[in-house]
Amino acid sequence: MARKVGIYTRISRDDEGDAMGVARQRQDCEHLADLRSWQAVKVYEDNDVSAFKRNVVRDEFELMLQDLRSGLIQGIVAYDLDRLARQPRDLERLIEIYDERPRAEFATVTNDVNLAAPDGRTMARVMVAFANKSSHDASRRIKRKHLELARQGRDSGGPAPYGWCKDDRTKVDPKAAQAIRTAQQEILAGVRIGTIRTRWQEEGLGNPRAGTKRMAHHHVEHILTSPRLVGYRTYHGEILTGDDGEPVMGEWEPINTLAEWEAVCAAVAERKQQRPGQTLARKYLLSGIARCGLCKTKIRGQVNPRWKPGSKAAKYSYQCSVVNGGCGKVGRTGEPVDKLIVELVLEDQRDKAAVQDVPPEQQWPRQGELDAVQADIGRLLEAEKSRQITVSTLLQLLPDKERERDALKLERARFYKDQKQSQARAATGDLSPTEFFDLPIERQRETVLRSLSAVIIHPAGRGRRTFDPTLIDPVWR
Ligand SMILES: [Zn+2]
Structure with a gap:
């Protein structure tokens, strides 16, 4: 009776070039089985799975081992x-x-090895060891190819990042791009990324995880600061530079100008530096801005535990607290204090805006210097390439130039950040109180702090029930 054998075929991505399709492998194997008078009873076919990648399970291969x-x-x-x-x-x-099964059959079409013979197994081990190495090389080649494509500014594959069209990664999606720009303006005006994340989740913006509306904090941060926004090509998270030392530009439409993008990145980085860890959102407008009139300790807002929707009780109050090192003797209902302060602040900022115009859009004055340093770097790299200088000379000269360039770039980012920030802030000059209270809390607080350094709340005295604005003392900057 004919021996029953299984045929194993696999095509991997590396085979694309030589068109060694599964169908042809199978035909050849069947032919070989016929020649040996074996009966091919089963075909195990793993398609497009690399036998080299460790974490890939080849289902049919596993099944074949079992059957054997x-x-x-x-x-x-x-x-x-x-x-x-x-x-x-x-x-x-x-x-x-x-x-375990000395009588088991084995054959390959190329007749490269025979696992059924002990010598063949030794041979196979050597061959696989070499193949394994060449697969590593192939994998490196693929990586190099990706890098090469990246250097040419070619886009990588995969789903379109938020801001670009789903069916064409090179085209800007106008609605998403607008959402990004609006959020960036908010960042510059002092809004936290967490606040934007919450708003985006409510409005269905951004790139939420499949089936949910949720996004990670770092994901939102990445959308707002990605180098892709100005058209910079990245590779494994790093901005790629070309032979001339300049960033490689991608082939897609940018969403930001360089000035806009650098300003947002600098604002995000600065915030991280200033307040590491302090990321808790403040809930009340004057928490930490208000101070006790008696002991001068900072006062925080507290929710009133007796308040319920529809009740007449105050929703929250500012209360000097012994827990925070205060005297605990001064407190005031929250809403009237906030309303009063906001009216005063908005009036102050209208007055200031009338005198002081919005700063005009300005070019960073040292751009020429930066261009010159960039050109120097380009010339050095060129000189090494054409063997006018050695690599070691290049490496002696390059670091200073690179430091100079990075310092200038940082300065440029700060310049544009300050400019964009004052533009974003100037936009709050003509708000109504209602519009003001619609702003995210960070922006409200930031607006107040531009006019005031503190708000002193004086003791109300015994039995006084009505709100007395004269006992609220704004400290103007
Ligand atoms: Zn006090």
Whole structure:
């Protein structure tokens, strides 16, 4: 009776070039089985799975091992050893079965090795060790190819990042781009990323995880600060520079100007530096701005535990607190204090805006110097390439120039950040109190702090029930 064998075929991405399709592998294997008078009873076909990648499970390969071990098949025919096992680990599992079953059949179309013979197994181990190395090389080649494409400014594959069209990564999605720009303006005006994240989740903006509306904080931060926004091509998170030392520009439409993007990045970085850890949102407008009129300790807002929707009780109050090191003797209902302060602040800022115009858009004055340093770097790299200077000379000269360039770039980012920030802030000059209270709390607080350094709340005296504005003392900057 004819021996029953299984045929194993696999096509990997590396095969794309040589068109060694699964169908042809299978035909050749079947032909070989016929020649040996074996009966091919089953075909195991792993499609487009690299035997080299460790974490990839080849389902059919696993099934074949099982069938061979259980005796359902009595041998294997494959195109070559490379298709069958590139990982030493896989080969060892296969060899183990052949050790246990000395009569099992084995053949490859290329006749490169015979696992059914002990010598063949030794040979196979050597071959797989080499193949494994060449796969590493192939993997490196693929990586280099990606890098090469990136250097040419070619876009990487995958789903479009937020801001660009789903069906064409090179085209800006106008609605998403507008959402990004609006959020960036908010960042410059002092709004936290967490606040934007919450708003985006409510409005269905951004790129939430599939099936949810949720986004990670760092994900939102990335959307708002990604180098892709100005058209910079990145590779593994780093901005790629070309041979001239300039960033490689991608082939897609940018969303930000360089000035806009650098300003947002600088604002985000600065905030992280200033307040590491202090990321808790303040809930009340004057928390920490208000101070006790008696002991001068900072006062925080507190929710009134007796307040319920529809009740007449105050929703929150500012209360000097012993817990925070205060005297605990001064407190005031929150809303009237906030309203009073906001009216005063908005009036003050209207007056100031009338005198002081919005700062005009200005070019950073040292751009020429930066261009010159960039050009120097480009010339140095060029000189090394054409062998006018040695690598070691290049490496002696380059670091100073690079430091100079980075310092100038940082200065440029700060310049544009300050400019964009004052533009964003000037926009609050003509708000109504209602519009003001619609702003995110950070922006409200930031607006107040531009006019006031503190608000002193004086003791109300015994039995006084009505709110007395004269006992609230704004300290003007
Ligand atoms: Zn006090």
